[in-house]
Amino acid sequence: MALNDNDRSIAGFTMAGHSLVHWFETSIPIFLVVWLAEFEVSYALIGLIIALGYAPFGAGALPGGILADKYGPKRLILLCLAGMSGAFVVLAASAYLESIYAIAVGLLLWGVAASIYHPAGLALISTGVEERGTVFAWHGIAGNVGIALGPFVAATLLIFLEWQYVAAALAVPGFLAAIYGLQANFDSTAAVAEDVDAGPNEALSLSGLVSSSRTLFASAFALVFVIVTFEGLFYRGMLTYLPSILEGLPAIEGFAVVPALEQYDIDLEFYIYVGLLIVGIAGQYVGGKLTDRLPPAKGLVGIFAILAVCALAFIPVTEMGLVAIVALCGVFGFFLFAIQPFYQDAVAVYTPADTRGLSYGYTYLGEFGLGAASIAMGGYVLGAFDGTAAFFAMVTSFALIGAALSLALLVGIDRFSAGKPAPAGAEADD
Structure with missing residues (x-):
């Protein structure tokens, strides 16, 4: 079914926003290796500084969702685009101050601005788009394009330019997208019932926040939130x-794809990683289209199970040749991103429209905030145990728990939904 004009307008606006959030997010690790050499700082200090950017990216999702419900998602997305681009201009300017702490300020500003997008963008799709599954698919594809292009463009520009000019160049698309968004015209409540107030609300008081949160977590959304957290881990x-x-794999060591980047330790594994993210574009599309045909809980069960198998398969495959490693990374990348439209749709199914921003705020608090705990857990496991088997066993456990919780959602807990009650199979009819 073709998208109507309103759906297309929202799709274009949110696709631009989603791609740019991840465009900025995944370029930061490329700058990390440059900053290590430029400022001669320790991994511990640079790690803390990078965390200043990524921490509010997750933690700010909840207040971002509250603000989206209060002021409307379009305003919040425009603020996000302008804020992220301005933060990268601050990063570029920090080179002239010759201070790693000025970079910390720029990253902190980026994290605060970026945290707004997911609850606002997904709330807009869920309340404004009729063909929600299709737009979730294209929205996810746009995110993966940004995920892949951010590090690729940053690394490529670093061949020719100083890092501060690269940071400034990366900010330009964000400003252009904000200008485009100012002219975008759409109805943000076109997909909800006329008697449902899904537009900007009055200021949400503390008691109102507590009441709305209690209502959400007394419903099936509580289970969705835990499922998303394990997906984030x-x-x-x-x-x-x-x-x-x-x-560190023998099959990969010694391959230098771009000699000009050897000074920054960017090697074959980087391009395999980018390839994995590109394959995820297809996963996002297929997953999004399937949300129009499958209940979200059923899709979550199946894909979590596949991800668990993929994670376990890395244990023997890392001892094999390059072809086997690349093939497994491709399969893994496909399903890693195919799962995302299903949990995004689950939030839309199991929550009322007038708290959709708050719902997605909690969702991305779990995904990017609580999910970031696996960075510390993974570092400990990789450091404490010989080899990588324990690490892959750990992440496999996350996928298996997610599958078990999704099965619980599928077989009956969904009947207590705070949104519309959804017996098995009914979600696909939205």
Whole structure:
């Protein structure tokens, strides 16, 4: 079914926002290796500074969702785009101050601005779009394009330019997207019933926040939130440590794809990693289209199970040749991103429209905030145990728990939904 004009307008606006959030997010690790050399700081200090950017990216999702419900998602997304781009201008300017702490300020500003997007963007899709599954698919694809292009463009520009000019160049698309968004025209409540107030609300008081949160967590959303948290633990752990795990494999060592980047230790494993993210584009599309045909809980059960198998398969495959490693990374990348439209749709199914921003705020607090705990857990496991088997066993456990919880959602807990009650199979009819 073709998208109507309103759906297309919202899709274009949110796709631009989603791609740019991840464009900025995944370029930061590329700058990390440059900053280590430029400022001659320790891994401990640079890690703390990078955390200043990523921590509010997750923690700020909840207040971002509250603000989206109060002021409307379009305003919040415009603020996000302008704020992220301005933060990268601050990063570029910090080079002239010759201070790593000025970089910390820029990263902190980026994290605060970026945290707004997911609750606002997904709330907009869930209340404004009729063909929600299709737009979730294209929205996810746009995110993966940003995820792949951010590090690729940053690394490529570093061949020719100083890092501060690269940071400034990366900010330009964000400003252009904000200008485009100012002219975008759409109805943000077109997909909800006329008697449902899904537009900007009055200021949410503390008692109102507590009451709305209590209502959400007394419903099936509580289970969805835990499911998303375990998906976040799996996602962040694997994507954080997979490049460094690949780097030490005999099958990969010694391959220098771009000699000009050798000074920054960017090697074959980086391009395998980017390839994995590109394959995720197809996963996002297929997953999004399937949300129109499958209940979200059923899709979550199946894909969590596949991800668990993929994680366990890394244990023997890392001892094999390059072809086997690349093939497994491709399969893994496909399903890692195919799962995302299903949990995004689950939030839309199991929550009322007038708290959708708050719902997605909690969702991404779990995904990016609590999910980031696997970075610390993974570092400890990789450091404390010989080899990577224990790490892959750990992330496999996250996927298996997610599958078990999704099965519970599928077989009956969903009947207590705070949104519309959804017996098995009914979700696909939205």
